[in-house]
Amino acid sequence: MGPLSVSLDQGTLCLALRGDIDFVNSAPITQAMREAVAEGRPKLVVVDVAEVSFLDSSGLGALVAVLRAAADCGAAFRVERPNANVYGQFEIAGLLELFGLGGSDGGGSGAGR
């Protein structure tokens, strides 16, 4: 199974990622996710990261690229089901709010690390 599965159901595009998303594979994954958004014209883009074990800065960049692609076609965007480590990375990057995961982004989290 590849690192990305795509499904489109009633205007919701679900992009399920798995494994490590990093400099090795982020470029083709980003490309594939962008295309899926452009072709699907969804109302909502959901990135399911339940199976993602690790994201490096390139992996975060890939998610931001999809966020921007979703914004370009007027779709809402959210990231779902990060594990504790990945959640921590989102928190450090200050992306919880942008990714629809709530929380007080990037603020006062130093002690929590």
Add this chain to the structure above:
Amino acid sequence: MTVEQHHEYRQRLVALEETVARAQLDPAAQVQRAAGLLAGRVGCQVDEAHTYLLNRAAQQGRPVTAVAGEILTALQGRRGPGIRPLDVEVDQALRPRCEGSGQRVSAPAPPRAVDDWGPLMQQVLDAVPGNLMVLSPEFGDSSEITDWVVVAVSQETADFSGQNVARAVGRRITEVYPATVDTPVWQAWRDVVADGRAREVGPFSYVGRSDRSPANVLMSAWVSPVGPGVLSRWVRQDEQTRQAERIAQTERLGQLGWGEADLITGQIIWSDELYRIYERDPALGPLSSEEQTALTLPEDEPIRRQAAEGFGRGDTVDVTTRIRVGGRVKHVRTVVDAVRDVQGRPVKVYGIVQDVTMQHTTRAALAEAEQLLQQHQHSLAAEHELAAQLRQIVLPVPAEPFDLPGLRVAVRYLPAEEASRVGGDWFHAAEADDGSVVLAIGDVAGHGMHAATVMAQLRHMLSGLTVTTTTDPAHLLWHLNRLLYSCATTATAAVARFDPQNRSVTWAQGGHPAPLHARAGTTTELARPRGQLLGAARTTNYDSATVNLAPADLLLFYTDGLIEHRRHTLAEGLAPVIATLNDISTSGSRQPLADLLARLRRANPDDDTCILAVRHYIAASENLQSDQSAVSSEGNDA
């Protein structure tokens, strides 16, 4: 052997001899021979062997013919019986055999009593493989054969019940093998005694009577007259079939065919797989040796020729050559050995031929892939070199700690181990126009030229902004975010402004790990003000926080290559760094920054790492009213 066959065989040998002689005269052919021989031995192509010879000659400063001569001597060391012409040897080899067989034909077999020939036959059977039995007939009153006495039986033979049959010697067949009575083989024994002609029977069904015998087996038997009785050889048909199937399967799996050629009768036999390899209809029969030779690619002809000559000298041949079959080129490995006469001349040739095209194709594909990979690595290496040069131009890393107002600064950049992964880590440490010191560290997502280029833009923009616009970290990040968003790239950064007047550090971050603050053996991670990854949204606001520095306090800014968190939590990755800082901040070292950089190791070899460490010191003019010990130690840190 007929006279014609003998003559034909001699002619073939003479032709072979002439080829060898011709080849030995011509120096060019000598080199070619040596190359062919080497190629055949080593299993490489002839041109590779040829190149090797030329190189070797060049290295030794000798003519290539001399080197070739050596190789020939070395490889042909195992010569046959001297250098007499082949046909003479063959004559000598064959003559005694002809005479011998003549004698055997003319001399009638002396009649012997059973008692005499039994032990003799037993000796013979002991020496040959197979299931054999010698039987002597017993006659009834009306001169009819009523039973058979077992005269001798091959020792290794097991009877169908799995028992050794040696115990049968001297006993009657009706006692030991009652089941054979009136079977086709029983009849065959009688017939052979009656007319003295050998015959084959079967396959026939044999029903054993022993409890341990298989109920019903299929047998074939060969019966020949011997002395006053018969020699009977038998084979279990089902066993033979099984073995034949196994061999056929092995052949198919290994794409392995075999053939044999009788040089005396000229008869050639091929196995099924050999027909498949040569894509020939078995109904057409085997190819002649000349026809096979004609299929060899001209480039591989020297290999084949050398092998043929080596074979003439008594070597076993093992060569891989290419043949053109059905419009395709196949690589075939041929192993040839021979039954030779007493003079070492081949009488019968056995060959095993294996289609190794697949292996060769795979090897060629591998070589191609390897070449592509090499090219790819070249281009990666080129990009790496460019990116590294760009880094060096944009961001020269000072080798030694340097001083800014109130701060001693040390920087280390550790590139990723993998050449292609020069990253976008960067730092900034400079005094601004307003007398403050601006410190920054950042990490552009991705690697290679793109990351290096964005890193350069970021750094130049930051330098420009501190002069023209602001030294406020939150404002600086706001601008950097705009720049990154416009070039669709993300990055993290932490920016700090140190005010030497009140010793305060104001800082902000965009998705970046907080700096570590060490004071007298205690290290804390600064609480992070709110701040988003740079380039994630068009506009976003950054908060800032402030911390006051005491003399000798250490601040460590880093990029996340320093802490491996792929398989660990961030806290786990940070623990050794914090321990090092605790240690350094109490060590009393005269060069704490140098010690710190020397001891910090990048945890993640995949990522590049940038470390920016600062230590607060009080300027000399303020010495009188500050911590004397801190000043003296800082003064030596370089």
